[in-house]
Amino acid sequence: MSLSNSNDAKASYRWSQPAERNQVPILTHLQSLLDENRHYRVLEIGSGTGQHAVHFANALPKVEWITSDLKENHATLNAYLEVAGNPRIRRPIELDAESLAKFDEQVDVIYTANTCHIMSWEQAQAMILNAGRVLATQGLFLVYGPFHVGGQANSEGNYRFDLSLSQTNAWQGIRNREDVIREADAAGFSLTQAFDMPANNQLLVLERRRD
Numbered sequence: 001m002s003l004s005n006s007n008d009a010k011a012s013y014r015w016s017q018p019a020e021r022n023q024v025p026i027l028t029h030l031q032s033l034l035d036e037n038r039h040y041r042v043l044e045i046g047s048g049t050g051q052h053a054v055h056f057a058n059a060l061p062k063v064e065w066i067t068s069d070l071k072e073n074h075a076t077l078n079a080y081l082e083v084a085g086n087p088r089i090r091r092p093i094e095l096d097a098e099s100l101a102k103f104d105e106q107v108d109v110i111y112t113a114n115t116c117h118i119m120s121w122e123q124a125q126a127m128i129l130n131a132g133r134v135l136a137t138q139g140l141f142l143v144y145g146p147f148h149v150g151g152q153a154n155s156e157g158n159y160r161f162d163l164s165l166s167q168t169n170a171w172q173g174i175r176n177r178e179d180v181i182r183e184a185d186a187a188g189f190s191l192t193q194a195f196d197m198p199a200n201n202q203l204l205v206l207e208r209r210r211d
């Protein structure tokens with residue numbers, strides 16, 4: 001029985017269909033970006049339901065995955081991690097884009113999915129800047145989600161999604177890829193790869209330079 005179909009799933013934690021779909025192609029890239037023989041400590045920002053943490057940590061046996069999110073998401077996240085029972089996944093720490101600056105553990109990778117358009121642009125800028133402070137040279141900052149390109153939506157679906165975000169909360173909206181890359185450059189990152197992903201999403205691979 002899959003976790004998503006268990007009674008626990010319905011009773012105690014939220015479930016995201018998009019996360020269930022996109023975790024498969026994202027994992028394929030993680031498997032090619034990370035050396036399977038090396039131990040990695042990954043910090044995830046905005047873990048949400050915890051599905052990505054569980055799917056990736058289960059498939060990547062050398063990875064220790066640190067989940068984090070705003071306090072309001074910890075109950076569902078904890079409930080799902082309890083059911084998943086993977087000792088390499090750390091229970092959520094309370095962290096947002098700004099408090100990331102105070103994170104003082106050494107991590108090799110910072111991973112965040114579908115967060116840049118949910119937080120304000122100022123918070124997204126803070127997250128990028130602080131990721132640059134936290135990550136050591138050659139650490140990877142992996143940013144997944146929808147992005148506009150050249151100020152334009154790359155699909156009708158993303159155009160409508162952006163509109164619905166800003167109509168619901170004025171501070172939300174799909175970010176321009178160039179703006180994210182520019183902020184990342186200022187924070188000490190170089191874009192080494194960018195992958196087009198299903199449903200018009202993208203995976204940006206940013207490597208911390210030796211600045």
Ligand SMILES: C[S@@+](CC[C@H](N)C(=O)[O-])C[C@H]1O[C@@H](n2cnc3c(N)ncnc32)[C@H](O)[C@@H]1O
Binds near residue numbers: 019047
């Ligand atoms: C759309 S959900 C994505 C969840 C998960 N990463 C996924 O892809 O399924 C956005 C997440 O960003 C988190 N978030 C919102 N504002 C944030 C902030 N300022 N700092 C850190 N995380 C934030 C939310 O709590 C939520 O878990």
